[in-house]
Amino acid sequence: MRLRFTKMHGLGNDFVVLDATRAPIDLTPERVRFLADRHFGVGCDQLLVVEAPTQPGVDFRYRIFNADGGEVEQCGNGARCFVRFVHDRGLTDKTHIRVETQSGLIEPRLEADGQVTVDMGEPRLDPDDVPFDSDSDAVVQPLSLGDVRVLITAVSMGNPHAVQVVADVDAALVTTQGPSIETHARFPARVNAGFMQVVDEHHIRLRVWERGAGETLACGTGACAAVVAGILRELLVSPVQVETRGGALSIAWDGPGTPVLMTGPAVTVFEAEIELD
Numbered sequence: 001m002r003l004r005f006t007k008m009h010g011l012g013n014d015f016v017v018l019d020a021t022r023a024p025i026d027l028t029p030e031r032v033r034f035l036a037d038r039h040f041g042v043g044c045d046q047l048l049v050v051e052a053p054t055q056p057g058v059d060f061r062y063r064i065f066n067a068d069g070g071e072v073e074q075c076g077n078g079a080r081c082f083v084r085f086v087h088d089r090g091l092t093d094k095t096h097i098r099v100e101t102q103s104g105l106i107e108p109r110l111e112a113d114g115q116v117t118v119d120m121g122e123p124r125l126d127p128d129d130v131p132f133d134s135d136s137d138a139v140v141q142p143l144s145l146g147d148v149r150v151l152i153t154a155v156s157m158g159n160p161h162a163v164q165v166v167a168d169v170d171a172a173l174v175t176t177q178g179p180s181i182e183t184h185a186r187f188p189a190r191v192n193a194g195f196m197q198v199v200d201e202h203h204i205r206l207r208v209w210e211r212g213a214g215e216t217l218a219c220g221t222g223a224c225a226a227v228v229a230g231i232l233r234e235l236l237v238s239p240v241q242v243e244t245r246g247g248a249l250s251i252a253w254d255g256p257g258t259p260v261l262m263t264g265p266a267v268t269v270f271e272a273e274i275e276l277d
């Protein structure tokens with residue numbers, strides 16, 4: 001079958017976006033892995049699928065697949081690309097849309113300057129919600145990686161994150177500790193591993209080893225989780241500029257019981273077709 005797709009990115013976190021609003025697309029994990037493959041397919045960190053909603057009062061359903069073929073609950077940079085995609089393709093003329101995801105509703109809004117702000121919902125900190133195997137609800141918790149012990153904050157932004165503070169993000173052990181944290185037995189659904197350097201109370205530098213995709217140039221939910229962790233640890237004050245290797249995001253959070261707001265760009269790179277077996 002021939003599949004029409006759009007290649008997009010949010011700060012270099014790149015996506016293949018598919019429109020399944022009119023007809024379903026038969027996506028197997030093998031097909032996702034093929035499309036995500038940078039040598040034999042199109043290449044992306046995540047595949048995003050736009051579908052018709054399954055509930056009243058909602059505009060679209062948003063499904064997310066990691067490059068390893070697994071379906072996941074949430075993707076922040078993808079949410080910004082999602083609203084630009086449905087708008088540019090004429091699937092809606094609303095600039096503020098309500099979107100159902102595997103982890104609940106999010107509300108992306110296209111701003112007049114082309115940036116996108118997404119209400120990502122409230123972070124969840126209860127270890128059972130992350131999920132994180134822990135008897136304690138302390139904000140900072142030790143995690144053993146062989147002989148090394150790191151201090152992490154476990155946060156769910158719909159998807160699981162483990163955030164640690166590092167002195168210098170360029171020297172952080174992202175590609176060695178990242179995979180060990182991702183697959184750590186205390187994170188039964190695996191986890192995205194964030195490494196945050198605090199520059200000042202309104203500015204961090206961040207790298208994320210993403211579950212199912214490896215290190216990406218930026219991670220939107222990772223940025224939200226890092227700012228939540230930094231505010232809870234009294235290291236940061238909202239709003240916070242999050243500098244990633246792919247560019248900057250602005251994250252605002254007024255504390256427990258309130259949603260996280262993420263603002264940043266969404267870019268269309270090209271549209272094309274590919275033959276699928």
Ligand SMILES: N[C@@H](CCC[C@H](N)C(=O)O)C(=O)O
Pocket residue numbers: 013045046066072073074075076077078159160192210211212213216218219220221222
């Ligand atoms: N790049 C994303 C997150 C994508 C999903 C993540 N890898 C997971 O498995 O939870 C973002 O911008 O949030």
